[in-house]
Amino acid sequence: VQLQASGGGLVQAGGSLRLSCEASGSIRGINTMGWYRQTPGKERELVADITSGGLTNYADSVKGRFTISRDNAKNTVYLQMNILKPEDTAVFYCSADYRFLNSGGAFEVGRYWGQGTQVTVSS
Secondary structure: EEEEOOOOOOEEOOOOOOEEEEEOOOOOEEEEEEEEEEEOOOOOOOEEOOOOOEEEEOHHHHOEEEEEEOOOOOEEEEEEEEOOHHHHHHHEEEEEEEEEEEOOOOOEEEEEEOOEEEEEEOO
């Protein structure tokens, strides 16, 4: 599975950006897709995710400003980011979770990652 992210860039505080991430390859079995972000010296953190059925989950810091959506027909997940703040500056990564059977016959969850896309918010 390949995840191709796009849409990052430079924007002024208060502005908007829309990230897209298209999955290709052996995509059967993918359930939750999401967006994470990372800044230098910090761990990657969840921004938002969405199940194949449309259930969403957001980090508290982005609630009310960011909206995650998904087009299952296009195998694409989007992140609409509004009212951007300088502290949103980070490399954003898309993710796709899938279930598989391990050698013991139990289900586990694996995760694919896309390449990062830089989002920079100037003050």
